[in-house]
Amino acid sequence: MVLKVYGDWVQSVQRVICVLIEKGVPYEMVPISMAKGEHKSPQYLEKQPFGQLPYIDDDGFVLYESRAICHYIALKYPDQGTPLLPTDLKENALFHQAASLEATHFDGPAVAAVVERFYKPRYFHLETNEELYEKAIADLSKELDVYDHILGKQKYLAGEKITLADIYHLPYGTLIGEIGSDIIATRPNVNRWFKELASRDSWKTVIQETNKAWGV
Ligand SMILES: N[C@@H](CCC(=O)N[C@@H](CS)C(=O)NCC(=O)O)C(=O)O
Incomplete structure (x- = not known):
């Protein structure tokens, strides 16, 4: 299943998408409208309890905090795309x-x-x-x-x-x-x-x- 990014084209989401592109990882953006307050809905808060964009769902694994997501992607795909996380x-x-x-x-x-x-x-x-x-x-x-x-x-x-x-x-x-x-x-x-x-x-x-x- 393709990795899903729940968010919109705002700064913390841009950070994650940039790393996904660098690593050559396919993704699907699931739009969450901040204007409509969708990031504060009970359903969203269940996944991201601070009500902020983004979170990801990677085949059932849910993760929020953009830098933690970037780190997870770089660790999961060490030999794919741009090396972004030194192992030494x-x-x-x-x-x-x-x-x-x-x-x-x-x-x-x-x-x-x-x-x-x-x-x-x-x-x-x-x-x-x-x-x-x-x-x-x-x-x-x-x-x-x-x-x-x-x-x-x-x-x-x-x-x-x-x-x-x-x-x-x-x-x-x-x-x-x-x-x-x-x-x-x-x-x-x-x-x-x-x-x-x-x-x-x-x-x-x-x-x-x-x-x-x-x-x-
Ligand atoms: N530390 C969080 C910050 C996320 C964040 O500030 N997201 C903003 C959009 S760039 C947001 O959802 N703002 C709406 C709000 O805080 O209610 C992360 O890096 O994921």
């Missing part, structure tokens, strides 16, 4: 270090900035709180200064090879540029790294599908 002990530890950077240094301020300038006006008909936006961008800028230092010494966040940790940054990193901030583009090593990631065929396909789904 130390390289694997460096992958977890890099993944932790995304979760603890990048995601918080990146999501906060995107909520203000993208989600609020586009989906919730609310005004951006510019003060909150500027604070999030200032916080993220400080983190990206450290990223720039790291990426000045190596090609990817975990070393010389791409891993899931790099891919985890794509959804919100892409939106940071779209909401009008140059904090990625003005840091040379971060810019070089992010441009290369965003130009991967997998991500280009995700963006095309997203634009198609939203009629952009």
Whole structure:
């Protein structure tokens, strides 16, 4: 049975689809409409108790949390598609270090900035709180200064090879540029790294599908 992704073309789902494409794993998207509140229905909450997108059903195995899903896919298909999860002990530890950077240094301020300038006006008909936006961008800028230092010494966040940790940054990193901030583009090593990631065929396909789904 083909792996089913319950979601829509939003950031956490994009992360999972990008990894499925990199690994060459067929999938079927089962649309869940956030606008209609389908992610808060009792039926959905039974599978994803936090009422967030996405979850997957892989032949009866249900899993939520986008990064856990990506990790599961990379572990299940080690010899298929792009290698994204190092098996060597130390390289694997460096992958977890890099993944932790995304979760603890990048995601918080990146999501906060995107909520203000993208989600609020586009989906919730609310005004951006510019003060909150500027604070999030200032916080993220400080983190990206450290990223720039790291990426000045190596090609990817975990070393010389791409891993899931790099891919985890794509959804919100892409939106940071779209909401009008140059904090990625003005840091040379971060810019070089992010441009290369965003130009991967997998991500280009995700963006095309997203634009198609939203009629952009
Ligand atoms: N940590 C979760 C976050 C999922 C998440 O924030 N999903 C958003 C869409 S990108 C969502 O469902 N938002 C609706 C809500 O939280 O009610 C994951 O990575 O899967």
